[in-house]
Amino acid sequence: MIKLFRTSLAIIFLILMCVVFSACFDSLKNNTEVPFVVLNDDAGSFKADIYYWNVINNKIKETNENLYKIPQKIITNKESYTIFPIMWDGQKHAVLPSYLEVSDKFKNIVKKADFYFEPKTIWGQDVKLVKSDEENRYKLTLIDDGKTDEKEITIPLHTFKGEDGKNHEATKCGTVTSVVKTSYGAAMLYPCFTLGGGKLFILKYDKTTESIKWQEVGPVKGNELSPSFPPLANHTATIGDNFIVRTLTNPIKVDAEKVEFKKMNIISDLQKKYAPETLNGEFPEYIDILGSYNDILLIGIPVHKTEGTELYIFAVKDDKLIGIMRRTINDIEIIDTAGNVVSKYDVPKAKTLIGENDVYFPNVNGMD
Numbered sequence: 001m002i003k004l005f006r007t008s009l010a011i012i013f014l015i016l017m018c019v020v021f022s023a024c025f026d027s028l029k030n031n032t033e034v035p036f037v038v039l040n041d042d043a044g045s046f047k048a049d050i051y052y053w054n055v056i057n058n059k060i061k062e063t064n065e066n067l068y069k070i071p072q073k074i075i076t077n078k079e080s081y082t083i084f085p086i087m088w089d090g091q092k093h094a095v096l097p098s099y100l101e102v103s104d105k106f107k108n109i110v111k112k113a114d115f116y117f118e119p120k121t122i123w124g125q126d127v128k129l130v131k132s133d134e135e136n137r138y139k140l141t142l143i144d145d146g147k148t149d150e151k152e153i154t155i156p157l158h159t160f161k162g163e164d165g166k167n168h169e170a171t172k173c174g175t176v177t178s179v180v181k182t183s184y185g186a187a188m189l190y191p192c193f194t195l196g197g198g199k200l201f202i203l204k205y206d207k208t209t210e211s212i213k214w215q216e217v218g219p220v221k222g223n224e225l226s227p228s229f230p231p232l233a234n235h236t237a238t239i240g241d242n243f244i245v246r247t248l249t250n251p252i253k254v255d256a257e258k259v260e261f262k263k264m265n266i267i268s269d270l271q272k273k274y275a276p277e278t279l280n281g282e283f284p285e286y287i288d289i290l291g292s293y294n295d296i297l298l299i300g301i302p303v304h305k306t307e308g309t310e311l312y313i314f315a316v317k318d319d320k321l322i323g324i325m326r327r328t329i330n331d332i333e334i335i336d337t338a339g340n341v342v343s344k345y346d347v348p349k350a351k352t353l354i355g356e357n358d359v360y361f362p363n364v365n366g367m368d
Contacts, residue, residue: 031294035050035052035362039350045070066103067103069100069103086234088360088363088364096111097112097114114368122367123364124365127140137152139152158214160216162194166196170192173194174191177189178231180238182204187241189254197225200225200231202254218261223250224248234366237365238364245261246289264316266320275301296315299314312324331347
């Protein structure tokens with residue numbers, strides 16, 4: 001009887017260990033397989049096919065699933081529409097323009113939104129900011145365990161001295177471009193542009209006191225902001241409480257809690273080592289923020305050629321390179337840290353997208 005009892009305990013222990021290791025394996029898989037979509041031609045329309053990039057094994061996995069389809073009438077007038085997700089975390093949540101056709105499998109995770117060229121809504125992870133018709137007024141929504149807390153907030157006036165030596169009212173020369181949920185409430189990214197240059201602010205919303213505090217980030221010397229290349233939500237990533245913001249040179253990592261920034265010099269180093277051709281043109285290619293997945297940052301550098309546009313994608317974690325992808329006109333290449341192509345996938349660009357980007361990575365930031 002005792003022997004049988006011990007045997008039963010051993011079996012139960014083994015089952016529990018299998019469950020634990022399975023959970024650990026799934027967690028590891030989720031942290032090393034980065035989802036992304038490619039817009040593939042589908043008899044005149046397009047479908048956003050889902051792929052997974054394993055940054056450890058340098059492989060890409062095709063799923064034969066698509067997140068959404070783009071009707072042909074949208075493709076023929078794509079200059080008037082956005083054909084990528086407004087927001088997508090790569091797992092459980094996505095916001096798509098209302099005119100895209102969501103696949104049945106993903107209808108439960110997708111919200112539809114009307115897309116405006118003058119954005120009204122800024123999306124973040126478990127946070128949303130909706131602009132009111134009243135000046136400097138917003139509705140802030142915070143989500144905790146599925147429960148929503150909505151507050152009407154007003155951005156207070158704030159005066160700062162610009163690089164031109166003049167005083168400027170921040171709300172007259174800037175706007176909120178991104179928002180992140182924090183332990184105290186929310187932090188909003190607020191760039192301002194004057195003739196003297198750009199300024200970057202963090203607005204801290206304290207949910208306990210329901211107050212908003214302005215704090216300047218910087219000065220951001222050597223990594224200037226540009227009104228022609230602004231840090232909009234769809235070109236900004238968030239990892240934890242950090243905003244990853246594009247500039248005219250290297251991206252910067254802005255700590256929303258401490259309100260300080262760090263230059264990400266590793267990005268220009270990667271560009272010089274792995275994508276030197278992007279520096280040789282009459283106008284050097286810009287470094288863009290594609291998004292993030294868990295704690296992996298995705299950086300893109302386009303390559304404009306006569307025959308079309310290609311794209312280098314760098315996966316960075318804890319300021320270290322962990323993966324390189326190159327989207328060419330004819331295929332997708334995975335490159336190792338020695339600069340060698342280790343795998344190649346036959347995924348040619350659709351002819352109508354030869355000169356444009358056709359790859360989208362998760363980004364919990366977006367605006368519509």
